[in-house]
Every structure is written in C-alpha cells, then in structure tokens.
Amino acid sequence: MTFHQLKNKPIIKIITNRYVIILSIFVVWMVFFDENSLLNHLEFNKEIDKLQSEKEHFKTEIEKDKELIKKLQDKEQLEKFAREEYYMKKENEEIYIIEYDTLKK
Structure with a gap:
C-alpha cells in the first residue's frame, strides 16, 4: 500500500486529525503528569x-x-481503678503483686 492509499482510510483520517492528536495529548497529560492527575486522586x-x-x-x-x-x-x-491500673495504695497498707508465669517449661 502506498501512502495515498493509507491516507484515504477512515481510521487514519481520524487518528491524524489535529484535534484528535491535541485531545489525546491533553488526556495523557491530565491522567499522568498534571498536579491534579488521576493517579494523585487515587492516592x-x-x-x-x-x-x-x-x-x-x-x-x-x-x-x-x-x-x-x-x-x-x-x-x-x-479507688479500684487507681489500685488496679496504677498500683496505688492507702497509707499503712502494703500491696503484693502476684504474677503468674504463663510460659510452659
């Protein structure tokens, strides 16, 4: 096929149309490169x-x-909360903390 025959095909006419080219460049720019790109919106x-x-x-x-x-x-x-969470005690009172070994030997 020669260049003339290719040029007369409808798909080639559409692709080489200057408006289609400009629109394509614009769409690519907006999707990938612009500050408000689609990728940024997804993030x-x-x-x-x-x-x-x-x-x-x-x-x-x-x-x-x-x-x-x-x-x-x-x-x-x-008082119960203070004793359980912060191990506080009253005056003249002793507290014993018993911890159980949960690891099996």
Whole structure:
C-alpha cells in the first residue's frame, strides 16, 4: 500500500486529525503528569479512606473513655481503678503483686 492509499482510510483520517492528536495529548497529560492527575486522586482517596477509618477508631475510643469517666465519678470505682491500673495504695497498707508465669517449661 502506498501512502495515498493509507491516507484515504477512515481510521487514519481520524487518528491524524489535529484535534484528535491535541485531545489525546491533553488526556495523557491530565491522567499522568498534571498536579491534579488521576493517579494523585487515587492516592488521595486511599488517604481519605485511611483517615476515615482512624476517625471511626478514635470515636469509639472517645466513647469508651466517656463511659470510664462516668464510672470513675463514684469514689469506690475511682479507688479500684487507681489500685488496679496504677498500683496505688492507702497509707499503712502494703500491696503484693502476684504474677503468674504463663510460659510452659
């Protein structure tokens, strides 16, 4: 086939159209090279998903802490918490911490 015969084919006419070429270059630029490219958007969406899951995690932690704060309004519960978590004691009192060996020999 000669160049003239190739040039008259409809697909070649479409591909060599200057508007199609310019549009193709524009699309490639927007997908890969631009600051707001499709690749950047995908990364940002992953980051958004990660942050939303962290947000949900921290919301549940806040709810747990609110319940603990309500519970610790009671003096007996506060004392129990201080003893268990921070090994605090009253005056003239001794505390013995017993730890069990969980490793099998």
